[in-house]
Amino acid sequence: MNQNCWQIQDETGFLMNPDPISDLTKVDIPLKTDTIAQLQSVAENIPPLIHSHQLRETLLALPVVDMAPLKNCDDFRIVERFFQIYAHFANGFIWCEQDDPLTYLPPPVAIPFVQLGHLVERPPIVPYATTALSNYQKIDPQGKIEADNLRVVQKMIDIPDESWFHLIHVEIEAHAANSIAQIRPLAKAILQNETQRVEEGLTIIASTFDAMMATFKRMPEKCSPNRYFHTLRPYLFGFNDIVYEGVAEFEGNPQTLHGETGAQSSIIPALKAFLGLQHSHGGLTEYLEIMKRYMPKPHREFLAEIDSQQLRQYVIDQQNPNLTEVYNLCLEKMVAFRSQHLHFANAYIASKVENPKGTGGTDFMHWLTKLRDETAVQLL
Ligand code: HEM
Known part of the structure; x- marks a missing residue:
């Protein structure tokens, strides 16, 4: 696919350009409307679902959505937004109960996520491109891309430290x-x-x-080392021997992938x-x-x-x-x-x-x- 939104631009460098899409229900997508609305709603509710210990059961109840039709999207930002959603589903599913991290991703998460990984041509795990490069929205659309004028598109835990951590990267x-x-x-x-x-x-x-x-x-203005270390960082870890259930090409073999880092x-x-x-x-x-x-x-x-x-x-x-x-x-x-x-x-x-x-x-x-x-x- 033509990854048009990642072409390097003089004004925005490596950031997604045009600005990332936050609301998938307002764009033309070759998937069922109610499926799009359901996925987006779960994505928006990841923080409260983690908080109420309901994220895993919610993700297990999702349908296995076939992402193949997205191949026909002209706007690659749509594919990236779906990748961002499933990347957060995946890391959220594994790490949301920190005393009990799991060693597998269930088919409703694993199968579409691996399909999306092929479309974006990156490994199926949360990367910097997802947490930073495509994770901003301007508050004042006429204003600059600077942390004070931005909010993130996708949250995992919804504490100010999380948004600030990512938005400082965006401004850099x-x-x-x-x-x-x-x-x-x-x-x-x-x-x-x-x-x-x-x-x-x-x-x-x-x-x-x-x-x-x-x-x-x-x-450090809005991201404390303690909250980063204890609350946000555990969701950004890599995967060590994680089974992507139902993904035929992995033949049941566990996958080991690196976590999100500025080194990306x-x-x-x-x-x-x-x-x-x-x-x-x-x-x-x-x-x-x-x-x-x-x-x-x-x-x-x-x-x-x-x-x-x-x-x-x-x-x-x-x-x-x-x-x-x-x-x-x-x-x-x-x-x-x-x-x-x-x-x-x-x-x-x-x-x-x-x-x-x-x-x-x-x-x-x-x-x-x-x-x-x-x-x-x-x-x-
Ligand atoms: C509080 C903020 C940050 C912390 C705690 C942090 C932490 C780290 C750590 C532990 C590594 C080692 C490699 C790894 O485990 O991935 C690393 C590497 C790296 N980080 Fe950061 N990082 C921060 C912010 C940034 C920012 C804002 C950038 C710039 C975009 C950045 C760019 C890099 C690069 C390029 C590397 C690879 C080493 C190098 O080429 O110098 N980091 N970071």
């Missing part, structure tokens, strides 16, 4: 659009030896890091590649490659298109002090962003447990420190 993505918009034009400018244009583009990338950082620092955002991988940063292999670097499978396909293709040698080599060859200075400034800003990130990874997760593992399942403190330090030593 919106800022990052300015940087991402530089990548293709600068690749051309390098070929045409337009040093001044390259310098200007790198200045934009450096100042965009400042905007991203200012937003990132607002995370394309911003840092894109900038890292464009700036020509190298990292020693092992641990998190392999994991970061795997994370690409969880990104929307057009984003994976964009990352594959970036020439990771071109810019850095150009800056070295030019021996132009101004150009080198602004290139180094970008690296310093990347180091600062990764330091802030490390600080939050510690405050929100590592400080709370003896043997911390990320939602993606990594020994992250060691690896995040290494990525930050390896960035710092690559200044020219």
